[in-house]
Amino acid sequence: MxxxxxxxxxxxxxxxxELRKEKAFGGTLPYHHAMCYSMRMPSYSKWDKIPGKYVCKCCGGAFGRGDKANQESIQQRYGNFIDKEGFLVISDSTVEEMIHNIKTCRDAGFDAKLDFHCSDCIRDKQLPPMVFRFRASKQNDYTVSYPDIFGESFEKDKMIIGRRAAVRIFPLWQYNICGGFLSSLRESSHYRINYKIDLNPDGTAQIAESSLRPFNKDDGVGAFDRRSAKRDDDRNNISREWGELPFFDILKQLRFKCDKKNQEVELITENMSAEVQAFINCVEVGNIWGEFDDEATSLEMDIYYSPEETDFSHKARIWLNGLNTGMSYEGKAWQEIFDALTNILGVSTGEGEL
Amino acid sequence: MMLPHTAVLEITAQCNHRCVFCCCPWEHSVSKPKAEMDTNEWKQIITAYRTRGVRYVTFTGGEATLRDDLPEIMDYAYKLGFTVGLVTNGRAVTTKLLEFLQPRKVLLSISVPGIDTFKEHTGVDNIEHVLSLFDECKKNGVNTVANIAVTKKNLAELYENISIPILHGADYVLLNRFLPGGRGMENTDLLLTVDEINEMLDVAESVLERAGLNGHVGTELPYCIIKNPKKYERLKIASTCGAAKGFFVTDPAGGIKVCNHSPENLCNWREIDKLATNEYWLRFITRSYRPKMCDGCNYTDICDGGCREAAHVANGSVSANDPCFGIL
Structure with a gap:
């Protein structure tokens, strides 16, 4: 050589x-899964130069570079965008997920915004750089800190926000979950999952172990039907099939009362944990399939999730407990995300309240 | 339970290099996995992870390309909607494999630990082939990362070591400072001092700035040792550990670990929901591993005091000091 x-x-x-300015050599690089170590946080040394103009939610100090957010600066520092040549550029998956959620929250019709803290407050008062907030119901604001601060007490955030709020700081990978779930709530007039239940001699029943696993095309167990599904290309079908099933921990705890005489099954609500209770509050038992007679040892049953009929805040707790929509974005969707990013950075000056 | 967004799959313990910096625990403190999982079991794992929130899978080893069924398993993951990455030393990568990777948008991370010192680091005289791979990837539209383990031996040629893969088409640069672990435990003299770590950052920033590229330091650095964190525009530097939070590792026999460095096998993948109550896992999730030397530090919110598993392997505990502060 x-x-x-x-x-x-x-x-x-x-x-x-110079060459990289040309289309054939320009472009993209998703780096965040290229290694065995995860990039968890942006460099705070650059935080005060974030594109746009902001007021620190904590101290009221102004920061930001002052100019309007633009593609180039976002590329270099914090976010994902489609560059001038139409290439997808990913430079920070954590921001990607933040934007994803704000976008889906807004699409779903909920107020959502980011609050910012200046680098002095981040460092000296150990505050998160961004706080993601959305209004889940009139009673509850849900607040998420970014980057995720594992194991930190949530009272800290509660104090910062200064409002009556149900607050939980939770791991990054759940951000995605919340957005997708919110979106699905608004998209669906109902949401149905089919389960097999095992009947007990004492007239109770529980979801069969065989149903507590991913959707199986061969036997149809775990299949669901969501109306108004927007995207139906192959890849997204796969995502949906695999995505929205695994709150198994809660499902395992559900108990049913079986009335063979009246051919009815209903959920037992007494003596359940708060988590299960919250779940029960936004679901109902739907159609029952199979022979429901004295000999029956199992049935198939639909569970419906009906967002219009119950207080949303209960549902919000469900996504905290682990729904996964398995959403993925490609092509045009990234442009939408970038548009949302620009919009958010443009309007989120720390002024006003939700 | 939900899992971190990235699953690192150590698909085999076999390797055709003998890198002096290799951190695979089976090269030192624990025995090599006896039975590696077959194709179907890896597919089952990938399916199980998909339903638990994982969205990125990175195949590694050992040397992942030594498994004949790698394309089949990667294809399975891709079709399930995962974004797929492959970490390799490049030796067994063929044009046919690149043609397979390209339509699946697999990001290829190729190890380049030295130019003149490549053989000294890997035991194999193969630098020409590795560099030609970057060329071929560029030609075939496969995105590449130049994955550079930085040791005392190649620090002097780091400017070249970063520049040359870029000139051959690398799209991104990942620097991993050498950390003791695996075979590296026998070569602790390769460890960089704090001054040398800062030299590494400065050199990398200058090359990246010149080439108009971005890169980052993979192994988290104690924030307090970075002399001038504000100066790095092209190079991203992490100071918090992503183990169990951003990624986790499945070893060739299906054991779950928080990270590649870790000698702790927490459970088999079939029992993965047990992680929710596993104390070791929770220690990483809750960041309950800060070294005593960090008490009173203002940066604890943005820093974990360096690599926790390297501290564990080299200094006996996940809350021990990072090896850059010395090995006990």
Missing amino acids: KKMSKKELDKALDAIK
């Missing part, structure tokens, strides 16, 4: 820089 001097290397690197 030909050895290059430092001068020759520099000249070649300069040429590369």
